[in-house]
Amino acid sequence: MQHAGLQSAGSVPRSRAGAQDSARALRIPFLLRFTITLALASTLMLSRFQLNVGSYFLSVGLIAQYLLVLVLLLLGLARVDPMRMFLFIGCAGVALVSWVVNSEIASSSSVLLIAAAYLVFVFVARSTDRTQYIARWTLGVFLNLMLFCAIAGIAQFFLQFVVKWPWLFNFTDYIPEAFRGGVGYNTVIRVSGHFYKSNGFFFVEPSRFSQVLALALLCELALHPKWRLIRLATLGLAILLSYSGTGLLTLAVGLLFPLGPRTVMRLIIMLLGGAFVFFVLGDALSLSVTAGRAGEFTAVGSSGFARFVAPFLFVRDYIDSTPWSLLIGHGPGSIFKVIAASNVGYEVAGPTWAKLATEYGVLGFAAFTALILYTMLGSRVPLELRVGIIFGWFILWGGVLLAPDVTALFYILVALWPRKQATARGRLTPPVPRDGSATTGRNMTSPERSR
Template sequence: MSSLLSLGGPRRFGGASRQERVEPSGPIAPEWVEEVQPEPVEVLPRPLRIGIALALVSLILLTRFGLNTGAYGLNFAVPILYVMIFKGLADDKVNLDLPGLLLYVAFISVGAISLMVNANLPYRQDGSMASLMLLASLYLPFVFVIKTYPMSREGWLWTMRLVLNISLLVAIAGIVQFYLQFVWKPTWLFDFSPLIPKAISADVLANSEIEAGSFLKSNGFFLREPSAFSFLMAFSLICELALFKRWMRVGVYAFALMLSYSGTGLLALGFGLLFPFGFKTVVRVSAIAVVGGILLLLFGDALNLSFTLGRIGEFSAESSSGYIRYVAPMRLVYELIDSDPWTAFLGHGPGTVFHAVRAYEFHDPTWAKLMYEYGVLGFVACLSLIAYGMSRSHAPVQIRATLFFNWLIQGGHLLTPESVLMCYVLLALWPAPETRRPRYAGSTMPMTTQQFDERHDMKGAMR
């Protein structure tokens, strides 16, 4: 009787007054279901929005800036994300992910053991504790994930729109920068790092001014090198094609990519377009290849695109960038991976890859640095942590594949905040897509009387 009385009159739910008819017990018949308007759900809590926005600005627009300790310039995104995570934990908006924590502990433990095993060897320089500490600080965020909530995918899409808006700004800046050099080329146009105060300068050695014939390659003004600009444009193309298909933006990103004259973006674009595997992928890649061929025929001479295509032969020349970045690291690992009984499993210790003396010049892509410094065990532990974080993402597979490919192969990104934390903010920060969502108005599963009362009582208690 009391339950009938409590439901007998008009009641307010979600700001609207409704008259209801219910049976004394059992589920409500479909024809008696009253429409219940869902409460407005915030797409993303405000502190998380602020933290993500500031982190993305730091990772893309402020790559030349950082907290300068004298030995290292730490990107502002690192402290920003830590503050955001601590605030999220306090507000119960961020969770500690147990599998991620176990993988992180395993990885850092391998690094610590490698450092101790290789310490004080008479024939080798010691490993670097600072390198291990930086590694630990950059990968610790992968242990934390936003708490699952009904609008988590919408929150992730908000983040992707934001990163693409920032990328569009960089694309326009890169195009203007490229053509401005022909009429006005001040000293700061391609590298304004000398103008930044030392205390807030990233102070990273970079090739900001690279010639491509009679002109300089565009680096997007904000970014340190044409290769970074090239990858950002390629990644933006992948995201735009996978999510929003705004063709005007696709054209801007593609044009900016050409003006970088860098193979980094082309490799990333080619790799990303291979996913997901299937017939549509073959059609898509073929169509893009045809369009690219037409552009090459029409504008190849005007834009000097033969310079970019000619770099394909670099992989066989020891002094070339392609050989140093992609081939020489394989030689290094093959020659020195088992120089001591333990190095194949534990590596030579953190921060030691450039202590190796070879007759050829080599770069330190993530995979090679992991194998050389942390061995097979560290390599597997680190890849497991990254792969696990990416696996729960809302992102389509081509976005995940492109970011992973860049982090692992395309540069010395193991300790680069711009690459590591981009993987975190865009992928690993987000909870796995929900398998069940709450049912509201228009649902095919009507709400029972008990469910209605429980929702109403919960709202009353919260008030």
């Protein structure tokens, strides 16, 4: 069955010359492959690096995503989306007004950072067969890089019982100050006083490691119906060794989509596999520590309370503490100043939705929500990955609204790749060879055949 807007086996030229012409037309240029790999590696593995200039900084991931867009524009593979531009102008306009009105506590650096982080979202790849292959190849690069990071995280966890290298869990102090990333992260976290959580060596926190591992697992499951068990097992073990609940929650939410019998069966299999691992390795790896965190939602002062309960209480009580804050907020970068001034008596982690509501009010919340949903839901990448990112961005993950490496990762994986205009449900085709060239002939099937 041929899928609208995608070539099926019957529509591919049968002649060898035609097949070669098709392959050349869809081949990914080396410069673009290099730039995509560099951009993804920067967002995943260089999050502890940034260029510091006085009180301002420039993230490596931020630079990499704009470099990728520049290459796409030079190759004629990207364009400016008018609707995205309109939504971004709305976001920037609210942010600017909120900054001016709340100049006493608002941060100018936050205004600049949020503009730089989200301006790139106005650029989108052109809806062609060629960019469809590029999108699929990009996800393949992401999975390979995350497999490497998972192996590094597993090795890091078990090496701590053998060696006591001071840089094994945090090498930030060895980076020159001019290129050192921000402070304040919980990079080194001890479990039960006996060992440390794995942060994947490269990541700023174990929780961030687990969150991106969850996206990799969702992507792996969605793109490869014939499960690659060794890769899944490696990613799964790494997410367990991070001892972080947010990654597991992101994975659980993503596994619920797309709704249907196949998704239910997949979820049941994953739950049974997780239960098996818990009962077999639970004592050896102290996995009860992760399971026991379910009670944190009602415990004031716990991480779970700070992430999911406290933000709701704070926004409910203080969103309208000034005459204009309900509409335009307390100003960019002001949430923790407002929390400190309010003496609420509990910690607030500041998830994206709460930060938007507090700093930019109802208007800013609506504008940024519209931009995020429009770019994410309009993408051609698997729904599981999109749902995991949307829930992670808004609710589950903390401090990602102004985390350039995270926003760059979301943009490169999802927001850059729109659906084909001829179809609302087009899925990515099977993998392409290592050189980035498209398969032709009988191997170039429709999504229904490939699954």
